[in-house]
């Protein structure tokens with residue numbers, strides 16, 4: 001915040017500080033003309049009309065969904081990948097608040113913010129996909145399908161969004177300078193973290209459990225009773241890797257707003273995350289083989305889908321795992337980041353494999369997304385990034401608030 | 409929809425908000441009792457001549473769009489590609505050409521199987537499907553949010569979706585003409601129309617006996633498999649045929665396990681996580697708190713606790 005932040009007296013001063021980054025409105029507008037913003041604007045120019053088309057013309061006009069492929073890109077990427085990649089929030093919050101790894105404190109707020117926004121935009125994506133999105137609250141208030149794994153997912157995503165909002169509240173209250181509320185919210189942190197970890201454990205695995213009802217549709221190499229555990233473990237790996245990935249992006253882009261964190265400190269933290277990443281990925285690698293052995297599908301490994309499975313497991317699980325290990329050993333932060341990117345790609349590949357690429361693998365006609373589906377997905381991601389940036393530029397996320405001191 | 413106390417417990421349980429009382433109800437829900445009174449259908453594929461009058465009758469009875477005069481259904485060109493049920497065709501007939509020349513093609517009518525323990529019902533997060541005490545599985549459009557998980561789950565790929573409807577899209581599937589059969593003497597439209605009586609309507613238990621008798625009487629004509637007797641835990645719609653079912657487009661890899669069993673294990677692990685996790689996590693928290701306190705006490709005996717912020721205690 002700007003220097004005289006503490007003395008903002010009138011609403012106009014507050015608006016200038018809090019909303020326009022301490023500039024006059026005109027200067028603020030001029031500052032908005034950047035290459036990134038121009039690209040974002042171009043995406044929105046295409047995306048918004050397509051979004052309108054989706055809600056006025058319907059799913060048939062805007063997607064390639066069919067009776068044989070009821071789930072497409074919006075479920076496979078926006079929802080399944082979105083939730084997995086937003087796991088960083090619960091991973092870091094539990095590391096810091098529950099397991100006492102206080103050094104990681106500077107990374108918690110960005111991770112919780114991305115977690116919250118991640119889930120929020122998952123729900124936005126879901127609204128595009130649902131036939132009647134305005135009935136989204138039905139499983140909570142109108143009709144209860146208690147035997148459904150989807151019911152569990154629905155409730156948990158809703159509750160978890162609330163929890164993450166609570167976890168992020170201290171930053172919002174600091175921004176608004178609401179001291180009493182800020183204090184209350186901080187007390188809630190531990191409870192919220194514990195609750196958040198439980199909810200995350202359950203719904204990350206529940207997303208995998210959804211596919212338990214699709215034997216013979218999901219390819220046998222990916223269909224396994226272990227799928228809930230696989231989804232959970234890989235989500236933890238994805239969460240860690242996303243934090244590494246974000247720390248790289250946000251620290252480059254938001255360098256000016258960064259608190260006085262020593263780069264050497266940051267490197268140490270990232271190496272530590274790399275170590276955790278290696279351990280989790282190794283576990284995940286083992287579980288993948290355990291699931292294979294349980295299903296007795298060794299013979300399928302020599303089929304084309306078998307090669308594809310091996311590509312996923314070696315190229316996108318074992319390889320990043322080894323990269324993490326090497327990077328930590330040789331203390332090479334750059335390599336940790338590369339491994340992080342590869343892990344994230346691998347988890348995305350896994351979710352797409354389960355939900356789209358191998359789904360109905362033996363069907364004569366296969367689903368490929370309509371271009372409009374890609375446009376909506378890209379638009380949602382763009383709006384997510386813009387929101388993240390808007391918040392980070394204003395609220396104490398990457399730095400401590402001068403009046404409040406270290407958070408958490 | 410009204411909620412009684414038991415329902416409420418189950419809701420709270422499955423949602424995982426009420427702790428352990430919870431999924432005891434959802435996880436160990438008693439298996440559906442198979443009822444001898446369930447109605448069902450038996451399709452004898454050795455009789456079907458592929459006239460598609462059942463398709464006409466179905467569309468007529470359900471008032472679905474795209475209806476044509478009954479003669480138009482004689483058109484054989486539709487058999488050139490395999491069709492599936494969709495939002496305006498709740499039953500479809502496909503032709504399976506013989507492998508050897510000289511044999512007759514086989515025509516197969518498909519529609520919802522009206523499972524004993526329907527996958528669609530166990531998938532639906534708003535309980536839009538219900539197994540009626542008469543046997544048919546019914547869908548309630550008024551609560552459906554359109555997630556289409558039921559379509560992912562159904563092993564027979566029967567539910568279809570009106571994707572082209574922007575404002576009130578819905579799932580559609582065969583109802584076994586519920587409104588007709590619950591009236592005295594009512595018979596489903598397809599069975600009533602079939603000119604060769606390839607479809608028999610009746611009590612499922614009696615149809616099973618009938619199917620067994622038919623196979624026993626003419627073992628050379630039929631393969632010894634009643635499709636639907638065990639598939640997915642049993643279905644109200646049964647088929648008998650003169651050829652192995654895997655040659656007739658039927659999925660023969662569907663186990664006899666009812667579909668709800670596939671997720672029951674996962675759902676019953678939920679209360680475990682709900683009870684164990686808080687204990688473990690709070691334990692970890694207490695441990696690290698204590699460790700930090702000790703470390704502080706040793707390192708800086710003169711300092712007060714403010715150097716290492718506690719949750720909720722680090723404002724100033």
Ligand code: SF4
Nearest residue numbers: 520521523527528562
């Ligand atoms: S066949 Fe499919 S739609 Fe019909 S009752 Fe069974 S699971 Fe449900």
Ligand code: SF4
Nearest residue numbers: 532552553555556558
């Ligand atoms: S599409 Fe409708 S009926 Fe099918 S599972 Fe979703 S809410 Fe239930």
Ligand code: SF4
Nearest residue numbers: 456457459460462602
């Ligand atoms: S009406 Fe009867 S004979 Fe004609 S296609 Fe249908 S089941 Fe076969």
